[in-house]
Amino acid sequence: NAGVTQTPKFRILKIGQSMTLQCTQDMNHNYMYWYRQDPGMGLKLIYYSVGAGITDKGEVPNGYNVSRSTTEDFPLRLELAAPSQTSVYFCASSPELTNLAKNIQYFGAGTRLSVL
Amino acid sequence: GENVEQHPSTLSVQEGDSAVIKCTYSDSASNYFPWYKQELGKRPQLIIDIRSNVGEKKDQRIAVTLNKTAKHFSLHITETQPEDSAVYFCAASITGRNNFNKFYFGSGTKLNVKP
Numbered sequence: 001n002a003g004v005t006q007t008p009k010f011r012i013l014k015i016g017q018s019m020t021l022q023c024t025q026d027m028n029h030n031y032m033y034w035y036r037q038d039p040g041m042g043l044k045l046i047y048y049s050v051g052a053g054i055t056d057k058g059e060v061p062n063g064y065n066v067s068r069s070t071t072e073d074f075p076l077r078l079e080l081a082a083p084s085q086t087s088v089y090f091c092a093s094s095p096e097l098t099n100l101a102k103n104i105q106y107f108g109a110g111t112r113l114s115v116l
Numbered sequence: 117g118e119n120v121e122q123h124p125s126t127l128s129v130q131e132g133d134s135a136v137i138k139c140t141y142s143d144s145a146s147n148y149f150p151w152y153k154q155e156l157g158k159r160p161q162l163i164i165d166i167r168s169n170v171g172e173k174k175d176q177r178i179a180v181t182l183n184k185t186a187k188h189f190s191l192h193i194t195e196t197q198p199e200d201s202a203v204y205f206c207a208a209s210i211t212g213r214n215n216f217n218k219f220y221f222g223s224g225t226k227l228n229v230k231p
Binding site: 031033040041042043044045048050051058059090094096103104105107108109110 | 117120122125148150158159160161162165205209211214215216217218219220221222223224
């Protein structure tokens with residue numbers, strides 16, 4: 001299993017450009033998350049999804065959009081990029097909590113984004 | 117929402133000494149507390165976790181303790197080694213509707229183990 005795969009690994013954007021950060025997982029997890037990590041800080045939740053077709057806002061959703069058309073894919077869209085969106089973005093997935101399955105998060109390798 | 121605070125922000129210890137990192141949380145509904153290790157430029161990796169119905173858990177040199185009454189939990193690393201040097205994050209998770217778990221992270225502790 002590849003786990004959680006993010007692309008691209010690095011990207012430089014100009015102010016006002018848009019881009020999509022890709023995230024895919026092959027563990028058949030229902031739950032997926034997008035976080036941003038600013039230098040020296042913890043992770044902040046941008047958006048999350050509990051299953052295909054269902055998404056919801058996290059703590060810092062402004063300037064971002066997501067979609068979840070399949071269980072595997074959870075892309076994050078940046079419209080009109082701003083310098084404040086310079087950060088490292090992590091996608092994660094976790095299984096649905098049951099008596100047997102632990103709610104462990106599995107992280108992708110991250111996308112380092114700079115907006116200049 | 118939940119607020120997780122983590123201390124200290126940096127910690128420097130001599131190889132072989134113990135290291136302790138502390139976190140507090142605000143929402144008594146939090147029921148799962150993972151700890152992650154993040155090496156420079158890498159993804160966070162789960163190193164140990166504890167559920168709210170357990171007070172302590174140990175895995176070799178790493179242990180976590182939880183005090184639900186005081187709403188704090190701690191990571192203990194004994195016999196530290198240079199390869200333990202990394203940033204450590206605590207998190208608190210709340211199970212909401214649809215059994216979905218929201219995770220709230222501390223701001224991280226940079227641990228430096230000096231040889």
